[in-house]
Amino acid sequence: MAPTALDHLLEVEGVTVRFGGLAALSDVGLTIAPGTVAGLIGPNGAGKTTLFNVLSGVVRPQSGSITLKGERLRDHRPHQLAGLGVSRTFQGLNLFGHMSVLDNVIVGADRLARGGLPEMLTGLGRYQRDERELTARAMAALEEFGVADTAHALPGTLPYGVQKRVALARALVSEPELLLLDEPASGLSGDDTAELAAKIRGFGRRMGVMLVEHHMDLVMDVCDHIVVLNFGQVICSGPPAVVQADPAVAEAYLGTPAQEENGD
Amino acid sequence: MASSLRRKQAPAAATARASARRGPAGLWNSLPVLPRHLLAALAALALVAVLTSVTDGLTALRVANVGYYLLAVAGLQLLVGFSGQISLGNGAFMFIGAYTTALMVLYTPMAPLAVVMLAAVAAGCLAGMLVGAATARLHGPYLAGATLALAVGLPAVALRFPDLLGGSNGLFFSLRGAPPALSGLVSDSQWKALVVWFVVLLALVVLATTSRGRLGRRMRAIRDDEAAAATAGIPVGRTKVVAFVISAGCGSLAGACQAYLLGTATPSSFTLALSLSLLAALVLGGLGSLWGALWGALALVYLELAGEELAHAMGLGSNVANNAPVVFFGVILIVIVMAWPLGVQGALSRLGRSLRGR
Numbered sequence: 001m002a003p004t005a006l007d008h009l010l011e012v013e014g015v016t017v018r019f020g021g022l023a024a025l026s027d028v029g030l031t032i033a034p035g036t037v038a039g040l041i042g043p044n045g046a047g048k049t050t051l052f053n054v055l056s057g058v059v060r061p062q063s064g065s066i067t068l069k070g071e072r073l074r075d076h077r078p079h080q081l082a083g084l085g086v087s088r089t090f091q092g093l094n095l096f097g098h099m100s101v102l103d104n105v106i107v108g109a110d111r112l113a114r115g116g117l118p119e120m121l122t123g124l125g126r127y128q129r130d131e132r133e134l135t136a137r138a139m140a141a142l143e144e145f146g147v148a149d150t151a152h153a154l155p156g157t158l159p160y161g162v163q164k165r166v167a168l169a170r171a172l173v174s175e176p177e178l179l180l181l182d183e184p185a186s187g188l189s190g191d192d193t194a195e196l197a198a199k200i201r202g203f204g205r206r207m208g209v210m211l212v213e214h215h216m217d218l219v220m221d222v223c224d225h226i227v228v229l230n231f232g233q234v235i236c237s238g239p240p241a242v243v244q245a246d247p248a249v250a251e252a253y254l255g256t257p258a259q260e261e262n263g264d
Numbered sequence: 265m266a267s268s269l270r271r272k273q274a275p276a277a278a279t280a281r282a283s284a285r286r287g288p289a290g291l292w293n294s295l296p297v298l299p300r301h302l303l304a305a306l307a308a309l310a311l312v313a314v315l316t317s318v319t320d321g322l323t324a325l326r327v328a329n330v331g332y333y334l335l336a337v338a339g340l341q342l343l344v345g346f347s348g349q350i351s352l353g354n355g356a357f358m359f360i361g362a363y364t365t366a367l368m369v370l371y372t373p374m375a376p377l378a379v380v381m382l383a384a385v386a387a388g389c390l391a392g393m394l395v396g397a398a399t400a401r402l403h404g405p406y407l408a409g410a411t412l413a414l415a416v417g418l419p420a421v422a423l424r425f426p427d428l429l430g431g432s433n434g435l436f437f438s439l440r441g442a443p444p445a446l447s448g449l450v451s452d453s454q455w456k457a458l459v460v461w462f463v464v465l466l467a468l469v470v471l472a473t474t475s476r477g478r479l480g481r482r483m484r485a486i487r488d489d490e491a492a493a494a495t496a497g498i499p500v501g502r503t504k505v506v507a508f509v510i511s512a513g514c515g516s517l518a519g520a521c522q523a524y525l526l527g528t529a530t531p532s533s534f535t536l537a538l539s540l541s542l543l544a545a546l547v548l549g550g551l552g553s554l555w556g557a558l559w560g561a562l563a564l565v566y567l568e569l570a571g572e573e574l575a576h577a578m579g580l581g582s583n584v585a586n587n588a589p590v591v592f593f594g595v596i597l598i599v600i601v602m603a604w605p606l607g608v609q610g611a612l613s614r615l616g617r618s619l620r621g622r
Contacts, residue, residue, distance in 0.1 A: 082497025096488035107485045111497035123298030123473035
């Protein structure tokens with residue numbers, strides 16, 4: 001459980017990213033509390049992926065700060081985030097194609113193992129125990145998503161919906177405190193999306209979740225708080241009902257009748 | 265179509281695995297990884313002992329050749345097949361091992377063989393760390409090019425320092441053969457073959473343990489998807505350097521074994537052709553499994569032999585005959601890769617799967 005004394009798990013303040021003359025993000029802020037699901041929406045090119053990349057340390061912002069669990073992240077590298085309790089999924093799934101489903105998920109759990117390099121090389125010390133524990137955790141995660149029977153298959157041989165579940169299991173097996181989901185519903189059938197919504201609500205109680213998604217029904221269904229981006233700026237922020245009622249949001253998605261430029 | 269077929273086979277394979285878990289195979293699998301690998305290595309050493317005691321000295325020498333090539337190719341397997349970094353220069357690490365051995369034997373004659381071998385491993389690991397750190401950000405053809413430069417450039421060092429490294433003649437030294445107590449039982453060449461295989465199998469135990477465990481899984485994850493591996497908390501750059509260090513250590517130890525066996529270290533043994541042969545043997549044997557390295561090493565030694573014999577039988581002139589083994593190896597490589605794109609080991613494991621599936 002996340003500590004209750006902490007108001008915010010993640011706090012993004014004034015983040016600005018410029019690619020040459022283009023401002024991909026300008027002065028973006030958002031907060032995610034533990035045990036809540038925050039949605040990040042906006043039309044294509046609004047800056048959702050850039051914000052995602054800033055959080056995961058792939059892109060460095062020109063200004064602004066990211067605070068995780070009360071500690072400011074400075075120059076963090078992608079692989080350091082797992083140790084800080086942050087996990088993510090990829091839009092393109094990015095499963096390890098030549099490794100079994102079980103090994104895919106075991107890699108996701110790798111940060112929980114304690115053995116060091118000498119133990120990995122010699123098979124002494126914690127080697128055996130690490131292997132056993134990681135395998136057990138990975139199997140439990142696969143069972144949670146109902147895909148344990150595919151443990152020894154290669155991801156590429158499985159239907160897309162099953163691959164999605166494997167990717168979620170890989171992201172969740174490390175028991176993150178903050179989970180970043182990049183368009184988890186894309187390419188899923190209606191039934192699968194409904195199941196996904198139930199899952200997100202389920203693990204959303206154990207951790208903070210940031211959901212980037214185009215599927216509006218899913219976003220409105222599972223999010224406690226929604227941030228709307230357009231042209232790199234936050235144009236609306238609030239609970240689903242507020243966002244749905246905001247004319248600026250409809251404008252961003254559907255365009256304005258008079259075709260005003262930079263109407264903000 | 266193909267994928268749906270494979271999916272249908274999966275449950276059959278799973279039940280086969282489940283039934284294999286009981287019985288002697290189950291007992292074997294329940295052993296921890298390290299003792300299992302040590303027992304397998306012991307069995308392999310016994311096999312080599314039997315093999316060399318029923319054959320002549322020349323065969324013993326060839327068996328020893330297979331041994332050190334196996335180690336060099338297995339080290340390359342970890343780098344290429346597991347961590348996904350291509351190297352055209354692993355022959356250079358063999359060069360380092362051979363020359364370290366020669367220099368140690370010549371200048372510190374009192375040092376026991378184990379110390380000499382450890383020094384060769386240390387020198388190789390150091391070189392691997394430098395090369396790995398310098399090339400950690402390079403991918404594909406760029407990495408291949410950088411390692412190619414290593415294979416081309418390093419043997420020239422021997423020519424640059426003729427006083428220390430003996431120039432193009434290389435270094436010659438003599439090592440003791442079988443210990444006097446065993447002189448009646450074991451011939452010198454058999455003893456040397458056993459020493460080489462003991463060293464090789466010990467290193468293979470480390471390689472097998474590493475590749476089966478977390479480190480091997482980390483390498484394969486990086487090979488398949490760097491971004492996803494980093495997300496899982498795997499230090500991508502560091503893991504790549506570690507792969508280079510292990511691979512270089514194995515290559516160097518293989519070079520040390522070669523020098524121990526032949527009593528020489530000459531630059532002409534470590535040409536670019538050697539580095540390329542190691543990679544070709546790896547592809548022929550099969551990427552992604554240490555068994556592939558064994559088939560590759562056997563091919564390196566015995567296809568060259570077959571090529572020489574073929575050239576001899578056809579009565580070719582020495583100019584043609586000298587190059588015949590290379591051509592022969594190349595033709596076999598092309599045929600095997602066309603017939604089995606995953607190499608010998610890929611073909612064998614597919615055969616094994618279809619046998620178990622029935």
